[in-house]
Amino acid sequence: MTAPPRPPAPGAPPPPEPVTALPPRGLRRTLLTQWWRHLVFVHWPVEPQAVAPLLPPGTRPDVLDGVTYVGLVPFRMERLGFGGGPPVPLLGTFGEINVRLYSVDRRGRRGVVFRTLDCTRLLPVAVAQLVFRLPYRWASMRLETGGGEVAWTSRRIGGGASARVRVAVGERIGRPGPLETFLTARWGLHTDWYGRTRYLPNRHPEWPLHRARLLECDEDLIAACGLPRPDGPPASVLYSPGVPVRFGPPLEV
Template structure:
């Protein structure tokens, strides 16, 4: 988004912990389970060139954030069919940014998405042009510890990798404004057929927990165009047992649903 466009843009909508109603019947369903959220504060000027046209960095207290999110995708499906138990269930790790469009709609922008099932990777690339990468991955639990591993396996790509481990603590009874800002996101911004679109989603309020970082060895953030951002400890570490999610179809950002 150019400075002139940003000057004319609407103020961001309020951050809401509860999802707004979907503008249309669901297109897809899935669940995100055992989700670990690692976040680093970043200069909005560093992030802005990586966002789709017509979208600017979303900020809180003058900073935007870069997220490294590891979880288990569970039973992706096309509405109203049941989700797929094998092909639709796999570990995933993504690098995401926080965005707001000219209408003030807050969302996320994915810079990369690692997944261990080749068919969903190919489908997401073809249908939505999302930057999915095929990877060898693992996700497992040992008591109150959760561990996630990933290594890209596509020919021609650097073997980017990540190892993340957390120890989960007590539930967060009253999430902070930053906790909600980083997790309560109700649309995805991306480019489809040459236009910037937003794809609404809805799910129950995230049940969030404190978490202690045990390990984070990764180069996915740098490979996503953000070298140096994740060189130190994350500014926020959160965990959630997960939510069931519904997605509506994409809409152009310059049109209301």
């Protein structure tokens, strides 16, 4: 007979919520709508103590089997809109590449923390920096597809950090494993919002994920974010054609 789980000790933070392929909660209302397309997920393991100082107050590294991860994720943002309104003309579609860490807050909510989000549109960069305090940077990006391959190239405007990631897309993953789900099924982000940590929740359908083989990865974005330079091959390389996404208003942490 299995013993019931022990309740947390008085004053101890609750355990992290389960890792789920679908959102564990709803949204009070929709703040933003968008599509994410042609995503490439490249992840390396990293020691939790190496990234803990880089997370917002009230959060700690989220771990799987004692290890956390740093991710390099290029994708195409499409049909960005506000509330239930139509997509923003012209400015609502752009390329983006982010470096992200994995976090859990004192309420047990799992999320991501962005160390940088390099983006091709200057106006969304300025708005996101001001309103959400997210570390957007202006960059030029190029997407190439064909022959079963997807390649992203990014370089910051004015020089600086850059990245080129090219993968061969493999078969669809019928049932993602614990690592694939841990790295992709993230239902919010944590950000330091004017000295207060906030959680910005999101909802989207279950990821359509494909295995991918890394053909090329030449980047210095991760080191530019104050993180250890990746040592060795990545632990996970995935591709997704994309999902529609909704974000709700920020919540307290």
